[in-house]
Amino acid sequence: MADDREPSHGPPATSARPITLGASLKLYLDVDASVAWARSLAEIARAHAAVLAGEVRLFILPSLPALDRVIAAVADAPIAVGAQDLFWSDRGAYTGAVSGVDLARLGCRYVEVGHAERRHVFGEDDEIIRRKLAAAVRTGLTPVLCVGEEERGNAALAASTCIAQIESATADAGDLSDLVVAYEPEWAIGQAEPASSAHVTEVVALVRSHLAQRGLEDASVIYGGSAKPGLLSTLGSSVDGLFLGRFAHDPHAFASIIDEAAGIR
Template structure:
């Protein structure tokens, strides 16, 4: 499968998400969020709506992050949720409770949840439904397990997407779905996957999403060692980035915001 030249995406804000995973303790997560709050208040890309930013802290830090980002356009979400809202489920995270404390997003199906905690396709399917049921925008993570040619990667990743949305009823109307394409072999590496590889996979994901009448709006982000420079390399292919450790330094996040601003508004020069 050969990727055609990327066409300009429909005009929409560039979407940037940041997962803090479990790298920072609660105090440092709140301090990071205060720095991001200042960025959001002063950076024209966020302030003027050219970039849409959301953050996913660890669960105990959520209230502090919510408060630190209050009054800014930065959204807050959780890195996981359970498929049931109430019941005898020790240690589970209710989507209803996430919504009640101010979350707008919930991550579903990350490779580490699959590999370390045993989330299989059925769990991902049920968690996706739980997020939608509770009015949370899902960040659905998909990506091939091992490095392969782009055509094989597109087939494997599209099957993962199809499995996750298979449980939605035919009458469903999904207001928004964010798909984060993260090839698992690229997570934690020095460099992201090659732009040509990413382009082939995302083209197939986009084709599948556009053909599904249940999904009214979908954005596709690239994750997997995304960093400064990645957005420019993938321009025209993705709607944004799902960032990990490279955005845990607010200064680096600011560089990515500059980069996004330059791409979304050609009259802007990066600072």
């Protein structure tokens, strides 16, 4: 079992790679609140030197009904917008489905695939996740692939689980020149504290090594799972950024995390 010692190993993030900070609103905020939140973040991003310089990359994932208004709210700011889900087919008799083609035309640049809640609440299995990731790549969206172990345990076993999920999800994806892997141990999602820095560092190092062996060394590997202000300073360059949930709902907290990211770069 991982302990709470400071990380002492693992390759640093590539110096040329920006720190990536993403945030998902899940279904916490209604449309008006989502737009107000996005406008606050846009003001922060427009005034932050590290974001303007491309050293810190930002993306946000509002709920589907809020997408068009959020995209408009951040249109002149260095913030990319994405969707929390997509369907595996672009067109057809699929009631309630959302096409990646339509998301891209709307102005989305990212789409989340494989989150633990999609697996457990909506019954998505490895095949569905594989088909959705292939659709994301096919329609020009950058997939944010969520991976992570269910139970708390040692880092080597956790990394093995993540690597198996990556292999399954990307089996039919084709060109993966642009990929974000979000390491989110399921046992840390929604908890008061994230996984320990030593655990995250070791898991991410093993995942990054596997990606490099596949020729995907340019992929970003970020951490999610109760990620909050202060965590990135602890993890340092052992990760490429954070995938934020409820702790990013406060724009001031998000701003402090951007400052942390700028300090690392």
